[in-house]
Amino acid sequence: MYGLLKLMNAGLTENDQGSDGWVPVVLSADLPVAGVMRAQIDATQPLDLVVWRSRSGQVSAFDNRCPHRGMRLSFGFVRGERLSCIYHGWQYGEDGACRHIPAHPDMTPPASIGANTYLCREYDGVIWISQNADNPPDLPTFGGQGLRSLSVNRDEADLRKLLAETCIPLSGAGETAPAEASIIAENQTSLVLESTTEAASLQLMIHFQKVTPGKTMLHIQTNPDLPVDLRISLSRWAERFRWSAENMGTMVNSWDASAGEMRP
Amino acid sequence: MTISDVARNDWYPVAIENLLIEGQPETVVLMGETLTILRAADDQIKVTAADGSECPLTLRYGHVWSSIGRPEHALFDIPEAAEEGRRMVDCGPVRVKASPLRVVENFLDIAHFPFVHTDILGAEPHTEVEPYKVEIRDTVDEVWATKVRFFQPQAAKSAEEGQMTDYMYRVPAPCVSILYKTSPPRPGAWDVIGLFVRPISEELCDAYAWMALYDEDSNQTDLVQFQQMIFLQDRSILENQIPRLLPLDPKMEIPTRADTTSVAYRRWLKRKGMTYGAQLVAR
Numbered sequence: 372m373y374g375l376l377k378l379m380n381a382g383l384t385e386n387d388q389g390s391d392g393w394v395p396v397v398l399s400a401d402l403p404v405a406g407v408m409r410a411q412i413d414a415t416q417p418l419d420l421v422v423w424r425s426r427s428g429q430v431s432a433f434d435n436r437c438p439h440r441g442m443r444l445s446f447g448f449v450r451g452e453r454l455s456c457i458y459h460g461w462q463y464g465e466d467g468a469c470r471h472i473p474a475h476p477d478m479t480p481p482a483s484i485g486a487n488t489y490l491c492r493e494y495d496g497v498i499w500i501s502q503n504a505d506n507p508p509d510l511p512t513f514g515g516q517g518l519r520s521l522s523v524n525r526d527e528a529d530l531r532k533l534l535a536e537t538c539i540p541l542s543g544a545g546e547t548a549p550a551e552a553s554i555i556a557e558n559q560t561s562l563v564l565e566s567t568t569e570a571a572s573l574q575l576m577i578h579f580q581k582v583t584p585g586k587t588m589l590h591i592q593t594n595p596d597l598p599v600d601l602r603i604s605l606s607r608w609a610e611r612f613r614w615s616a617e618n619m620g621t622m623v624n625s626w627d628a629s630a631g632e633m634r635p
Numbered sequence: 636m637t638i639s640d641v642a643r644n645d646w647y648p649v650a651i652e653n654l655l656i657e658g659q660p661e662t663v664v665l666m667g668e669t670l671t672i673l674r675a676a677d678d679q680i681k682v683t684a685a686d687g688s689e690c691p692l693t694l695r696y697g698h699v700w701s702s703i704g705r706p707e708h709a710l711f712d713i714p715e716a717a718e719e720g721r722r723m724v725d726c727g728p729v730r731v732k733a734s735p736l737r738v739v740e741n742f743l744d745i746a747h748f749p750f751v752h753t754d755i756l757g758a759e760p761h762t763e764v765e766p767y768k769v770e771i772r773d774t775v776d777e778v779w780a781t782k783v784r785f786f787q788p789q790a791a792k793s794a795e796e797g798q799m800t801d802y803m804y805r806v807p808a809p810c811v812s813i814l815y816k817t818s819p820p821r822p823g824a825w826d827v828i829g830l831f832v833r834p835i836s837e838e839l840c841d842a843y844a845w846m847a848l849y850d851e852d853s854n855q856t857d858l859v860q861f862q863q864m865i866f867l868q869d870r871s872i873l874e875n876q877i878p879r880l881l882p883l884d885p886k887m888e889i890p891t892r893a894d895t896t897s898v899a900y901r902r903w904l905k906r907k908g909m910t911y912g913a914q915l916v917a918r
Contacts, residue, residue, distance in 0.1 A: 419877075438889050441876040458872050459893075460750045460762065473762035474746040474893035484889055 392559060393492070393499040393508040395578035395590045396422055396432075398517035402498060404428060407454065409435055409445035410500065413581040420489060421445040422498060425452045430493050431465040432500045433486035438469075444486065497578055497590055510561060513576045515592030519606055523613045527579045527587045531557070533616050534564055534577065539608055541571040543600025549608065573597075575605070638666055642911035643704030645808055646691075648831040648843050649682060650699040651725045664835045666911065668703045696845055697725045698831060711777075711807035715815075715827045715847055724855065726844035726862040728833075733873040734912035735810045735832040735840040736881035740900055741869055742812045742830045743804050745785045746893045751868050754788050758797075761786035764893035771903050778806035778903050780896040791826060792861040793850045794819035806900055809909040810834060818849045826850075828862075837912045838879040842866065880914035887914070 396410040402424050410432070412418040419435040421444040429452065435443050442458040449455070453462040453470055462471040467488035469480040490501040492508065496517055499508045523530060538549035552566040564575040573594065580588040591609060593602070649663050655674040662671050669685045682690040682701040693700040693710045700710055715721065731738055741747070746764050748757025767783040783802035790800045803815040803825070810832040815825040827847040834840050844862050882888055883905045890898050904913060
């Protein structure tokens with residue numbers, strides 16, 4: 372844990388905020404082989420991207436727009452190591468170059484035709500995107516397990532504050548009241564939330580994706596090998612956290628022991 | 636915004652004639668202006684603008700046509716509409732969150748058939764678009780594409796098996812396209828399908844499909860549903876093209892030979908000054 376703290380806090384000072392950095396867009400487990408998804412990033416120039424995983428497992432990110440007729444590539448489909456546009460079936464390799472135009476099957480597409488690409492890396496169970504960084508995401512290896520991603524209609528700064536006030540469950544099925552949690556490490560992209568009692572200890576690593584102004588995606592990982600009922604409890608906790616953040620602007624932590632759940 | 640004269644002074648579909656009930660006015664929006672269409676007690680149809688002034692009116696091809704300007708030309712002619720033995724089918728409007736020009740351009744495109752109308756109007760591996768002929772006919776000021784051929788698994792409701800289908804396309808007005816295709820029950824004849832688009836705004840429109848077919852067997856509902864199924868597949872594309880406006884700057888989107896009709900259509904629009912629903916310079 373000391374190493375984790377040290378790395379995260381080092382990241383806080385060294386990692387420049389802004390377009391140089393890496394942005395988490397999806398948990399690895401949520402983008403299966405041949406999966407295609409849309410990702411939006413609120414940057415100086417807002418980004419609308421397609422993120423896809425090839426048959427061999429390689430992940431790539433392009434502008435979400437086919438250069439042929441402007442169709443969103445996130446509606447496309449993967450064949451082998453290529454992403455196909457749903458409109459006319461134009462195929463793009465992981466480098467963005469157009470490799471095949473079905474209307475002219477015998478023609479080699481000119482090298483000038485290609486989708487605009489972004490750096491895309493899979494790191495420690497999360498897929499990250501950068502416009503221009505050449506270093507890997509500046510994060511410790513947490514070795515966590517993906518819990519879920521959750522879109523919240525609040526700014527990232529508000530969510531970071533509210534996470535410091537939240538209580539998280541340490542057992543499944545509402546057996547015990549959630550315990551106070553504290554942020555033990557934090558940097559520009561992520562934070563680690565920890566809750567420890569005599570009986571148990573739990574860590575959540577939460578990565579932030581600014582989606583659009585006022586909308587943030589949380590990508591949540593837990594320490595590995597938690598029992599399923601605890602994972603379910605944590606998933607419910609995430610929904611309650613969202614509800615509190617969007618509706619109350621403050622954390623609602625009152626525990627209804629008879630119902631075994633949080634009550635507003 | 637200022638709407639260019641070429642856009643203002645044209646005819647657009649505002650209603651289906653048969654569906655107008657006496658004494659029950661219908662309101663529609665045409666390029667931002669609200670029009671009221673009424674079949675009066677004397678069976679006369681009138682179109683009025685919001686200020687009460689009467690709008691131009693033409694009743695043809697099952698539709699009520701009107702304008703927010705003063706058309707200096709008659710509505711385009713579809714000679715086939717007068718031919719014996721054809722069935723006229725009004726398919727009704729479909730609302731599309733896209734530029735009316737994107738909707739027309741998609742109607743002129745065959746290369747998308749295997750991917751958007753899979754196993755109906757096209758199927759892999761029959762994806763090749765053979766060279767065809769495109770011209771802007773200056774005498775009539777229309778875009779024409781001829782000698783278009785494509786393999787189709789089910790070319791029409793009446794088709795029983797896959798076939799090579801011949802197509803012709805005609806663009807008689809910026810928001811109208813008419814296609815001619817091999818009639819499955821009558822291989823020597825053309826079925827005619829018209830797409831009449833009413834711009835509500837630059838990025839929103841109602842598209843009316845109209846057919847003049849040689850098909851004595853299919854029932855009306857099936858014919859309408861077949862056409863609507865096809866058009867709803869197109870809509871899922873049209874509402875997800877970026878930008879919503881049709882780019883007229885050749886640098887903005889990359890065509891290939893299969894897009895010759897689309898290239899001619901865009902050039903023709905630009906030449907006419909039809910900028911409503913278009914993007915002239917990449918933003």
